[in-house]
Each structure stands twice: as structure tokens, then as C-alpha cells.
Amino acid sequence: MKKTIIASFVGGMLLFMWQFISWTAINLHSPSQQYSPKQDTILAMLKTHLDKEGGYYLPSAPAGTSFEEMEKLAQNQIGKPWASIQYHAALEYNMGLNMMRGLIANIFIIWLLCWILGKISSNNFSTTFTASLLVGLIVYLNSSYTGHIWYPMFDIRAYLIDAVVSWALVGIWLGWWLNRNKTN
Secondary structure, three states, rough: HHHHHHHHHHHHHHHHHHHHHHHOOOOOOOOHOOOOOHHHHHHHHHHHOOOOOOEEEEEEOOOOOHHHHHHHHHHHHHHOEEEEEOOOOOOOOOOOHHHHHHHHHHHHHEEEEEEEHOOOOOOOOHHHHHHHHHHHHHHHHHHHHHHHOOOOOOOOOHHHHHHHHHHHHHHHHHHHHHOOOOOO
């Protein structure tokens, strides 16, 4: 149990540190967070024209529109601008709480991975590393990439780099830690 707790804590910290490096130090995700000198005007316009917080896809049809009408709208919009908006009425900024929530989630994720790895009877460094990397690719393909298929993201490559690098680091750590006292 102690081994799993240490594995989870350090592995969670590795994920957390890579996320910090990726989003801040080397800023891989900057293409999805670009600055606009017209941001105040845009935000004022959104506040004026959006009735409530939520996710908006523009252009879209109102609820209850027939499939045929939605298809016609989509065909008429080909080649024209579109937007995906996540609108929030008020910025809430609590960096410490958000970082803590992320770290706790990362530690829990690694604990789940350790549980899975513990069920593999022939586990060794190579198996642990490969399984960790595959988990990262599964997460990427099931979340970022499948979302990107429908709603292209400007930082999709950054998400792939995040998946490979962070989960490779976790795999190296867990491969060593969980298998260090085994005799083959």
C-alpha cells in the first residue's frame, strides 16, 4: 500500500509538473489563447447578446429545428466563418484552488493506473512503461483528438505532445518504482 501511495503521489506530481511546463514555461498551448486587441469590444458584445452562461456554436439552429433545416444551414455556411464560444458572465480566479484540484486529480489518476498495473501478473519495467504510454494515448484520442475532429483546436499538437511526454515520464517513474525490487 505504501508503495502505491508513493507511486501515485510522485506520478501525480510528474503529470502536474509537465502540465505546468506545457501551459506556462514553454507555452505549447498559446495557439488556443491568442490575444485580440478588440477583446473588450468582443466581451461587451457577448455580454449584450448572450442571455446566459454556456457553450455556443455559431452558426447553429434553434432547438426543435428539423434535421433537413439543420443540414441546409450547414451547407449554406460552408466556407464562412464559425465560432465556438465558452461564455462565462464573471471571471473567477482562484489559482491555488485550481492547482490543488488538478494535483489531486492527477494523483488519483495515477492511483487508478497503479491499480490496473497491479493486476498484471507479468508486470515489468517495459510493460509498465508501455501501459502508461498507452493510457496517455487513449486519453488523448478519446478526448482531445475526437473533439478536434468536430471542433478543430489550434493546439491539438500540444495535446499530443502532452500525452506522450507526461505519460512517458509517468511510465519511466512507475516502471522503475513498481518493479525495482523484483527478481526476474
